[in-house]
Amino acid sequence: xxxxxxxxxGSPKWFFQKTEALVLWFGFLCLILLVVGTVWGxxxxxxxxxxxxxxxxxxxxxxxxxxxxxxxxxxxxxxxxGLVWRMKLAHIFVQVAAPIGxxxxxxxxxxxxxxxxxTWGTWWVWDARLTSTLIQFFIYLGIISLxxxxxxxxxxxxxxxxxxxxxxxxxxxxxxxxNWWKTLHQPATFKLTEAPSMAAEMxxxxxxxxxxxxLFFAFAVLVRMRSEVLEREKRTAWVREYLxxxxxx
Amino acid sequence: MRPIRKRxxxxxxxxVVGVGTTMAIALxxxxxxLNLFYSPAQIVAGEVEQGVKIRAGGLVVPGSxxxxxxxxxxxxxxxxxxxYVTIRYTGIxxxxxxxxxxIIAIGSLGSDMVVTAEQVLAKHDENYMPPxxxxxxxxxxxxxxxxx
Numbered sequence: 001x002x003x004x005x006x007x008x009x010g011s012p013k014w015f016f017q018k019t020e021a022l023v024l025w026f027g028f029l030c031l032i033l034l035v036v037g038t039v040w041g042x043x044x045x046x047x048x049x050x051x052x053x054x055x056x057x058x059x060x061x062x063x064x065x066x067x068x069x070x071x072x073x074x075x076x077x078x079x080x081x082g083l084v085w086r087m088k089l090a091h092i093f094v095q096v097a098a099p100i101g102x103x104x105x106x107x108x109x110x111x112x113x114x115x116x117x118x119t120w121g122t123w124w125v126w127d128a129r130l131t132s133t134l135i136q137f138f139i140y141l142g143i144i145s146l147x148x149x150x151x152x153x154x155x156x157x158x159x160x161x162x163x164x165x166x167x168x169x170x171x172x173x174x175x176x177x178x179n180w181w182k183t184l185h186q187p188a189t190f191k192l193t194e195a196p197s198m199a200a201e202m203x204x205x206x207x208x209x210x211x212x213x214x215l216f217f218a219f220a221v222l223v224r225m226r227s228e229v230l231e232r233e234k235r236t237a238w239v240r241e242y243l244x245x246x247x248x249x
Numbered sequence: 250m251r252p253i254r255k256r257x258x259x260x261x262x263x264x265v266v267g268v269g270t271t272m273a274i275a276l277x278x279x280x281x282x283l284n285l286f287y288s289p290a291q292i293v294a295g296e297v298e299q300g301v302k303i304r305a306g307g308l309v310v311p312g313s314x315x316x317x318x319x320x321x322x323x324x325x326x327x328x329x330x331x332x333y334v335t336i337r338y339t340g341i342x343x344x345x346x347x348x349x350x351x352i353i354a355i356g357s358l359g360s361d362m363v364v365t366a367e368q369v370l371a372k373h374d375e376n377y378m379p380p381x382x383x384x385x386x387x388x389x390x391x392x393x394x395x396x397x
């Protein structure tokens with residue numbers, strides 16, 4: 001197998017040049033999908049027979065909960081790449097993705113609480129799904145503060161990468177909590193092996209929102225990584241050249 | 250892969266497996282305590298101490314809901330198809346409370362084996378259905394919105 005692409009993408013210069021157009025595309029597509037998904041989900045999708053209109057928060061809650069876990073997965077994979085191949089960009093990814101992951105997890109928790117009040121009759125209950133998601137939020141916060149509390153950058157990178165690997169055990173717990181234990185939270189509506197237990201006209205806008213959320217993450221993380229790369233490489237010739245071309249210098 | 254990277258990767262795998270195993274053992278040990286509620290079968294089997302605050306969960310038995318016409322008091326049975334437990338509650342029941350639906354009652358078990366609830370939460374399932382689809386299914390002769 002040819003690994004040159006992998007090493008090329010590990011180069012900050014290559015990464016910065018190749019992602020320039022990509023960022024705009026991600027941002028543009030994410031905007032379209034989120035607008036279409038929101039309007040469709042809130043105004044045109046049918047209401048649920050039992051929950052009525054309050055089920056519509058599904059269109060924010062579910063994509064944010066899925067994305068919050070995917071971000072952590074991506075951070076853990078990136079942490080392995082950073083630890084094993086000593087790839088700086090991988091460490092930068094972990095560090096810039098963590099605050100996004102924390103915000104999205106918070107969004108999932110808050111929308112879940114807002115949804116819980118009218119349907120369950122309570123904002124919060126200490127069941128396995130809700131508690132493990134709250135722990136996920138604290139893990140994100142822990143990773144952010146761990147990075148910030150260590151002065152030496154390389155040590156900070158290594159420590160956060162190890163924290164990601166430790167934190168990854170929480171992901172299967174969140175995922176399977178509704179199957180392993182008795183919880184107030186219902187089990188998954190979407191399973192890999194079965195058809196979704198939801199009508200298509202209800203889940204299609206949800207899927208659009210989910211793709212929109214993923215693109216938002218891709219957009220946000222690239223913007224943050226690019227500015228981090230610029231900051232870090234500010235003394236190199238290629239950054240100077242780039243800034244001159246942009247008439248910033 | 251260069252030997253040094255291989256060694257680092259082995260360390261990473263070891264770390265993840267180690268932490269994962271520790272967590273799995275801890276969760277296995279805590280198994281019972283991580284459940285949010287007791288099922289009617291557990292309550293009938295005497296696994297619950299009387300007078301202690303517990304959560305009892307199950308499906309509301311169709312036809313068992315009795316409401317007091319003069320107050321907010323209600324009495325109903327919940328089941329997991331193994332055991333049946335009567336729950337007494339005074340207050341506003343959540344919107345999703347319905348016969349055949351899942352609920353969780355927070356309260357304590359009395360000596361008469363009736364749970365007196367301070368709070369009733371509705372549990373909703375993973376199935377979503379637009380009203381039109383439900384109506385179409387009903388017209389075709391199948392019950393809509395069944396949840397087990």
